[in-house]
Amino acid sequence: MTRVLQIRRGTTQQNNNFTGMIGEITMDTDEKTLRVHDGETLGGFAIARADMLSEKNIDPNTIPDEVWQSIFDRFTPKPYTVTETRPFPINSKCSYLDYIIGGTQKPLFIQVALVCTVAEAGYNTGDEVWAFGIGNRTNPQPNWIIDQDGLHVCLMVGKQKYWASHRDTGDTTELTDENWSVFFRVYC
Secondary structure (H helix, E strand, O other): OOOOOOOEEEOHHHHHOOOOOOOOEEEEOOOOEEEEOOOOOOOOEEEOOHHHOOHHHOOHHHOOHHHHHHHHHHHOOOOOOEEEOOOEEOOOOOOEEEEEOOOOOOOOEEEEEEEEOOOEOOEOOOOEEOOOEEOOEEOOOOEEEEEOOEEEEEEEOOOOOEEEEOOOOOOEEEOOHHHEEEEEEEEO
16 A cells, blocks of 8 residues: 655645744645745745746846845855964973963864974974874874963874874884974964
8 A cells, every 4th residue: 555645735825824843844735836834934935846947037136235245255265364383392202282372263273283403304404294193193183172271272192202204215204302393373
């Protein structure tokens, strides 16, 4: 036996005077269309049939400027600020590195890089290394918190050694704490 799903239905006038539950669908038997309800709006929202749509029904010049502005505001990326910390020494003997940026704005994303201070692993003084590891983790991502002191950016070290691929050979090379610094680039 076939099962039949039947939804609430009524005339246009009946639908216009009905506030359905959130997500409820009703049928307008006069217009032969469906209406979707949000639990608040009297009459719900009519859904047009495909045969009711045509290019001549949509004239962009008749759409109010406020609609275009709201679409533009919704989908245009907001400007952000970039804060770069000063480089500070790495320390493989600590549990984590914590840098206080300050402020209360949540970061969009954070990058972390190492800076060579004494030539090592094929890198020269001043070279930045954006792909590195700590212990068995490759390219560790910083954590962040906001407390009474503002935004903190934390890099979990877990008392493990830093490493990078040797610039010339590609071999995994353990780094010496005294030869490297770390810095964060924070996008808010």
